[in-house]
Amino acid sequence: MNQIYESLLSRKxxxxxxxxxxxxxxxxxxxxxxxxxxxxxxxxxxxxxDVTDEELKKKLSITCDNQRFIAEAPLVFIFLADSRRWMDAYEEAGLTARKPGAGDLLLSIQDAVIAAQNAVTAAESFGLGSCYIGDILENVEEVRKLLDLDAYVVPITMLVLGYPEAKQKERGKPVRFEKEYIVHENHYRRLTPVEHREMFAKRSGSETFDYDEYMRKFCERKYMSEFSLEMTRSSAVYLKAFLDESEEE
Incomplete structure (x- = not known):
């Protein structure tokens, strides 16, 4: 097995x-x-x-659901889906370009996340550990002020990096869902009720896995949680500039 592939499989x-x-x-x-x-x-x-200010790290750790390890991480990078830079470049050339729309946002999100994953893979090769922080999407009003963001710049993900402690290296990687439930041939197919139960049971590795109880707890803890609802609210604010043609720059 080559080193890059092995790194991708083992990274957590x-x-x-x-x-x-x-x-x-x-x-x-x-x-x-x-x-x-x-x-x-x-x-x-x-x-x-590149967040180097320790006070800013602390504030971001609070806006991102009070996750203290963010403030303690040696490196903190925020990847922005940036539709502003090219608008400014067009203006510098004397052009009157349209305002960014939904397609521009989605394309910039792709670019930002691909770049972030390249950083993660490179970091792994140097013995660094990393963690994606999706919670940077929360608390839009405060984060915009902290980072001086305008309407066409969205903090799509944050990466914290550093040398992992020994226990982190030894900790097992969470098991993923199996290929048969994730890869569809030629068209999308909704899983059947039986397949949903099989998918989670296989991942758990337990013969006594309680699907209904697991789903109840996971839904309450994640999908219906306050932080998830806040992320949805803030994301709608970020989207507004790209969907509203009358939005002021």
């Missing part, structure tokens, strides 16, 4: 880091790997905020 989220900094050369290499990611039309429709 890390939330506890050693109390040591990441070398500047490695940090630069991780960022450079992000820049080499596939990008629509070579536009690089994203920007990255």
């Amino acid at each position: 989220s890390v939330r506890v880091f050693e109390k040591r900094s990441v070398e500047d050369s490695i940090k630069e290499a991780v960022l450079h790997a992000a820049f080499q990611a596939p990008t629509a039309g070579n536009q690089m429709l994203y920007s990255i905020i």
Whole structure:
């Protein structure tokens, strides 16, 4: 098995880091790997905020559901779906371009997430652990102020990175769903009720897995949680500029 493939299979989220900094050369290499990611039309429709201010880290750890490990992470990168930079570039050339729409946002999200994953893969190769923080989408009003974001720049994901503590290295990776439930041939197919139960039972590895109880708890803890509802609310605010043609810049 080649090293890249093995790394992709073994990589897991890390939330506890050693109390040591990441070398500047490695940090630069991780960022450079992000820049080499596939990008629509070579536009690089994203920007990255390198959070070096410790107070800002603390504030972001609070806006992201009070997750203290964010403030303690050696490296914190925020990947922005950036539709502003090209608008400004067009304006500099004396052009009157249309305002960004839904398609522009979705394309910039693709670019940003692909770049982030390149950074994750590169970080893994240098022995760094990482964790995606989707909660950066919450608390739109406060995050916009903290990061000086305008209406056409969306913080689509945050990455925290550092050297994982020993227990994090030893911890097993969560089991994924099996291929038969995820890969569809030629067209999408909704799973049957039986398949849903099989899918979760197989992943659990337990002969006594209680599907209904698991779903009840997971739905309450995740899908119907306050943080999930807040993320949905804030996401709607971010979307507004891309859906409302009358939105002021």
